[in-house]
Amino acid sequence: MMILLSTVIAPSRVSASEDGELKIKETIFHHLGDGYGWEVPFSHHHRIPLPVIVRDNDGDWHCFSSSRVAHGEVYDGFYIAEGGGYNGKIVGRDADGVEYRPLDLSITKNVLALFISMAVVCACVFSVARWYRRNGYKAPRKCVGAIESLIAFVYEGVIKSTLKENARRFAPYLLTVFFFIFVMNLLGLIVIFPGGANLTGNIAVTMVLAVMTFLVTNIFGTKHYWKDVFWPDVPIWLKFPIPIMPIIEVFGMFTKPAALTVRLFANMMGGHMIVIVLTMLIFIFAPMGAAVTGATTVVSVIFSIFMLLIDVLVSFIQAYVFTMLSTIFISLAQENPHHDETQMIENKL
Amino acid sequence: MELFTPELGLIFWMFLSFAVLFIVLWKFAWPVIIKGIDGRADLIDKGVEYAQNAKEQLDHAREEADKYIADARRQQAEMLREADRMKTQIIEEARGAAQKEAQKVMDAAKVSIEQARKEAEQNFRNEVSSFALDIASKVVRNRLADDKAQTKLVNTLLDEIENKN
Structure with a gap:
């Protein structure tokens, strides 16, 4: 338990010193909420990838691994929103460039x-x-x-x-x-x-x-x-x-x-x-x-x-x-x- | 707040998984298990009831056996008494019958004895009378000869009669 905690301290200390309480709150809600990958112990970078299944506004189904969008990348027009109404969810951009939430049946x-x-x-x-x-x-x-x-x-x-x-x-x-x-x-x-x-x-x-x-x-x-x-x-x-x-x-x-x-x-x-x-x-x-x-x-x-x-x-x-x-x-x-x-x-x- | 807004994808999957899980368990697992649990409970209940009954019966069996034994003793005593009574009665009856029979025999004997005695008396009388006639005739015949001789004759005749008897 101690070892586990001490390893988690290292990356967290950086974020904590940057903008304090906000990050703590985010961390708490991140742990309580859902996610497109499964955390593994001792690493904040790696996640067990899970399939993302979404249907865009045109009615086409897209299925890809969550590892393709895990670190802010855009794949197939979809990415994980940072902040805003859809924080942490898969979103896409429609023809006008407006962010929208596709029908999301991902295996989260x-x-x-x-x-x-x-x-x-x-x-x-x-x-x-x-x-x-x-x-x-x-x-x-x-x-x-x-x-x-x-x-x-x-x-x-x-x-x-x-x-x-x-x-x-x-x-x-x-x-x-x-x-x-x-x-x-x-x-x-x-x-x-x-x-x-x-x-x-x-x-x-x-x-x-x-x-x-x-x-x-x-x-x-x-x-x-x-x-x-x-x-x-x-x-x-x-x-x-x-x-x-x-x-x-x-x-x-x-x-x-x-x-x-x-x-x-x-x-x-x-x-x-x-x-x-x-x-x-x-x-x-x-x-x-x-x-x-x-x-x-x-x-x-x-x-x-x-x-x-x-x-x-x-x-x-x-x-x-x-x-x-x-x-x-x-x-x-x-x-x-x-x-x-x-x-x-x-x-x- | 994300926590309080249900996600459509999760609702969909949750509904699907729950439905699948429920149908699978409902079809293949729960009926067997519930039947097993209920059946075993019934079995145990019945077993307990059976054991209680058996114990009760066992307790009663002792009493019942005692009762039967006492009953048997009583019947035995009654039968013995009855037998005794019948024995005395039979003996009584036999005795009565025997007495009656004996009486009859004795009566018959008496009658025949009486008859015999009467016959004998008759015979005796006849004989005595004939002897007396004989003696009288001989006495009469010798009277004329000698008194001594006459007495002697009479004695002789009496001796004869005596010897005859």
Whole structure:
């Protein structure tokens, strides 16, 4: 860890002494954000090149390696913008010379991390599935047993206890969500390739997940659920002639996924940010002499490790919470006329 | 701020990967696993229930066996008593029958003895009367000769009768 940090100090010190805080802020957001290459340890110059796939304004697709534009070069009319509205993104120039953003489906760092997470989830889950195909009801041991107990924990503890007879119907979706988020979270905490991408701290990723839950909730919602939305059991003047309650209910339909999105995104991004800021402290204190830098380094490293350990816990908790809330939203839309139960769950929330 | 504006490319890939992952796992992995977990849970539940029942039955078996033994003892005692009662009854009956039979035999014997005695008496009387007639006739015949001789004759005749008997 120390060696790693000291090697990073060398190039950073130059930039830090040039325009101080601005660079630090950029570094933080660079680490939190996406990129067209994957950083490798001990070098700021080299990156693992990834394919860039863009469609220009004329509708032509361009595909090239990110190493061709990594250091400010222009390739095929595309380059990575420095500053401005499209900072750090691939941009092109149209016929009038105006900068524009092409349709960008590049395999960026985050997208590759997504694929890696997918592969890890598949490997984990299929190891358990293979065990059950081969061994029937026998309980798995060791690694497979650990994954299986995690599956059982989520399935028995969250899905089955909330959804009851509908558990089998929605369990595949909810378990996929849990493991996908959990693996993405954990991979994000590994500092070097194949981890380190701040995936679940990216609002696009969490938004897609939340939209999925929104779709599942509303597509499979029962008649009773829709009746509760548009004609809830409240005094008539609350829904007619001005539909106050229905408006609130419809609004609530959309705030639920929004809350899911922001909760996961903010938690994971916060964790990453704290660790980076703690590390950046070393470079902030660097100009103050060797003693101060040394002391800061020790303190920062200890705190970083502590925060990373907490983030491991948070990784699990956030995956669990996302799954649990999705389960509850789905179960609320699965309610058949049992009013007490609905009320109870809503009170719990 | 870049962090808060979702990137279209990432949304596209995220949606695609999630859809692919979900479909693959949904088709090939989760049903097997859930079936396994549920099945095993059921199996364990059933096993526990079975064991509980077995234990209960075992506990009951002791009691039941004791009950059966006691029952058997009671029945045995009853049967013995019954047998005893029947034995006495049979003996009683046999005794009664035997007495009756004996009575009958004795009655018949008495009757025949009486008859025999009567016949004998008759015979005896007939004989005595014939003897008496004989004696009387001989006494009458000798009277005329000698008193001594007559007495002697009578004694002789009496001796004869005595010897005959």
